Amino acid sequence: MKGGKLIIFSAPSGSGKTTIVRHLLKQPELNLAFSVSATSRLSRGEEKDGEHYYFIKVPEFKQHIKNDDFLEWEEVYRDNFYGTLNSEVERLWAEGKNVIFDIDVAGGLRIKKKFPKETLAVFVKPPSIDELKIRLKKRSTESDDKINMRIAKASVELATAPQFDEIIKNYDLAIALNEAHELVAEFVGATKKK
Ligand code: 5GP
Numbered sequence: 556m557k558g559g560k561l562i563i564f565s566a567p568s569g570s571g572k573t574t575i576v577r578h579l580l581k582q583p584e585l586n587l588a589f590s591v592s593a594t595s596r597l598s599r600g601e602e603k604d605g606e607h608y609y610f611i612k613v614p615e616f617k618q619h620i621k622n623d624d625f626l627e628w629e630e631v632y633r634d635n636f637y638g639t640l641n642s643e644v645e646r647l648w649a650e651g652k653n654v655i656f657d658i659d660v661a662g663g664l665r666i667k668k669k670f671p672k673e674t675l676a677v678f679v680k681p682p683s684i685d686e687l688k689i690r691l692k693k694r695s696t697e698s699d700d701k702i703n704m705r706i707a708k709a710s711v712e713l714a715t716a717p718q719f720d721e722i723i724k725n726y727d728l729a730i731a732l733n734e735a736h737e738l739v740a741e742f743v744g745a746t747k748k749k
Contacts, residue, residue: 558648565663567709
């Protein structure tokens with residue numbers, strides 16, 4: 556595979572990485588396209604198939620693993636598989652885009668290892684675990700059980716932050732958005748508009 560740059564945003568669930576990624580996608584000079592992951596979890600809220608995720612069943616996901624179709628995949632939560640299809644990155648690179656990912660820390664680091672030069676791996680740090688809990692509860696798209704599962708994973712994920720190229724502290728969203736924009740602009744060789 557050969558093409559543009561790969562921009563990874565990884566963080567514990569609820570850290571605000573999705574908000575940051577959406578903001579960056581709106582900046583034309585960055586020439587970004589979102590890598591739509593495959594997942595075996597059910598869609599929630601307004602999520603659309605092919606736009607937020609490719610929603611597939613577990614057997615189909617496992618078949619893709621067997622066929623070696625994934626650039627990386629993880630069982631992020633028990634029975635909930637998530638993965639980046641090689642075909643997705645190839646498609647976006649063929650369109651001349653830089654590809655941006657909203658994926659978990661293990662997947663993010665795996666891509667960085669496969670494409671060290673082409674990849675900028677950014678870790679988004681939440682203010683605290685307590686604040687994460689509050690944000691996930693506010694989002695109220697999941698049961699308490701699922702929220703607790705995400706919180707338990709967050710502590711483990713926070714420990715991987717030093718392995719990333721950059722760490723953005725998301726304590727104040729406006730500042731975090733600006734910082735993310737500057738980092739990515741520099742990496743892809745675009746000049747950030749003031
Ligand atoms: P959610 O269920 O909240 O959409 O996502 C749960 C976690 O899985 C998030 O940390 C999200 O970034 C991550 N994720 C989404 N797509 C992928 C993927 O393709 N690969 C990996 N490794 N993680 C992913």
